[in-house]
Amino acid sequence: MNGIKKIFFCLLFFIFFINIQAQKDTTDQEINLFNSACKLIDSSKYKDAIVVLKKALKIKPDYYQAYNKIAFAKVKLGDYKGAEKDILSAIKITPDNYDSHKALGILYFETKKFKESKASLDSAFSLNTDDPELYFYQARLMYEGKSYKMALDACTKAIDLKPNYMEVYFLMGEIRFTTKEYNYSIKEISEGIKLESADKLHYESYKTRAKARYEMQDYKNAINDWNVYLEAFPEDEGAFVSRGANKIEIADNSGAILDFDNAIKLDSKNPVSYNYRGVAKGENKQFVDALKDFDIAIKLKYNYGAAFVNRAAVKFASKDKIGACEDLNKADALGDEMAFKLIETYCKH
Numbered sequence: 001m002n003g004i005k006k007i008f009f010c011l012l013f014f015i016f017f018i019n020i021q022a023q024k025d026t027t028d029q030e031i032n033l034f035n036s037a038c039k040l041i042d043s044s045k046y047k048d049a050i051v052v053l054k055k056a057l058k059i060k061p062d063y064y065q066a067y068n069k070i071a072f073a074k075v076k077l078g079d080y081k082g083a084e085k086d087i088l089s090a091i092k093i094t095p096d097n098y099d100s101h102k103a104l105g106i107l108y109f110e111t112k113k114f115k116e117s118k119a120s121l122d123s124a125f126s127l128n129t130d131d132p133e134l135y136f137y138q139a140r141l142m143y144e145g146k147s148y149k150m151a152l153d154a155c156t157k158a159i160d161l162k163p164n165y166m167e168v169y170f171l172m173g174e175i176r177f178t179t180k181e182y183n184y185s186i187k188e189i190s191e192g193i194k195l196e197s198a199d200k201l202h203y204e205s206y207k208t209r210a211k212a213r214y215e216m217q218d219y220k221n222a223i224n225d226w227n228v229y230l231e232a233f234p235e236d237e238g239a240f241v242s243r244g245a246n247k248i249e250i251a252d253n254s255g256a257i258l259d260f261d262n263a264i265k266l267d268s269k270n271p272v273s274y275n276y277r278g279v280a281k282g283e284n285k286q287f288v289d290a291l292k293d294f295d296i297a298i299k300l301k302y303n304y305g306a307a308f309v310n311r312a313a314v315k316f317a318s319k320d321k322i323g324a325c326e327d328l329n330k331a332d333a334l335g336d337e338m339a340f341k342l343i344e345t346y347c348k349h
Contacts, residue, residue, distance in 0.1 A: 034066060037050075068099060098124055102133070148179050164195055186212045217249070220250060223250075238263075240273075274307075275297040282310070303334050304334075312342070321346070
């Protein structure tokens with residue numbers, strides 16, 4: 001999950017669908033207007049819904065439920081400042097309105113106002129500690145603050161309250177990946193994937209699991225995850241590079257070359273793509289073309305130690321020991337650790 005609208009998908013999915021309880025003194029007129037607005041919202045007629053809800057507020061200015069619904073409609077329209085104002089109006093009318101505090105906390109989080117988000121979520125926690133979504137957003141806040149253990153603890157509480165909370169499993173997988181617990185990352189993400197619907201995949205989690213599987217040397221399954229991801233995001237140059245790197249590991253060098261070709265079409269200035277394609281071509285014994293790719297990679301990044309090392313390998317394979325050792329010495333001067341070991345083995349005699 002693109003831009004601010006994409007970020008708000010979870011917010012809109014989880015929040016604002018508040019169980020509206022009309023205040024005792026609410027009349028049929030306001031209730032009818034409110035219900036009409038809800039139908040308009042269900043039909044994605046958000047501007048029309050706001051007009052109707054404002055009519056309800058003229059009749060009953062302290063109708064805080066109407067403010068909550070207006071905020072929902074404004075989020076849908078991308079008016080986040082307006083939504084904030086309306087939620088604050090609802091809280092002013094009813095300070096112990098749990099739904100509004102929660103809504104405001106999530107709104108602040110999604111607009112990256114993390115300090116304000118924590119304050120609002122804390123207010124919501126003071127009113128209700130049995131909502132798994134609160135723990136989910138608490139965990140996200142802690143993750144942003146790099147408090148990974150506390151974030152995982154909050155995730156566990158959310159799962160305890162809602163065992164099938166798919167998004168929490170994905171978040172746990174992301175946290176585990178960040179802390180380099182790759183096996184656990186794969187496990188948590190896999191649990192989340194079991195819960196998702198086939199027509200609504202969480203592609204970022206496939207991407208994370210692919211990276212974790214690469215670290216665990218599970219290259220074939222990593223490729224499967226990249227396949228899923230690239231079906232949805234065929235313009236992601238980095239994904240082609242990563243899938244190609246996995247293909248090299250299973251000796252599918254021709255498949256890897258095709259991936260690097262696609263990556264280079266998307267970004268012809270990325271030296272990594274040329275370096276990896278050079279490796280794949282070298283493995284396919286296409287030595288002349290491989291050397292050309294390494295030359296381009298080094299031209300794009302003059303201090304690219306790995307490219308010097310890889311070019312040296314192809315030069316060795318081409319019986320150019322002098323040229324290979326020159327490249328290894330250049331890589332060694334750049335601080336490449338592998339270069340020193342190779343020099344000791346192949347260039348000292």
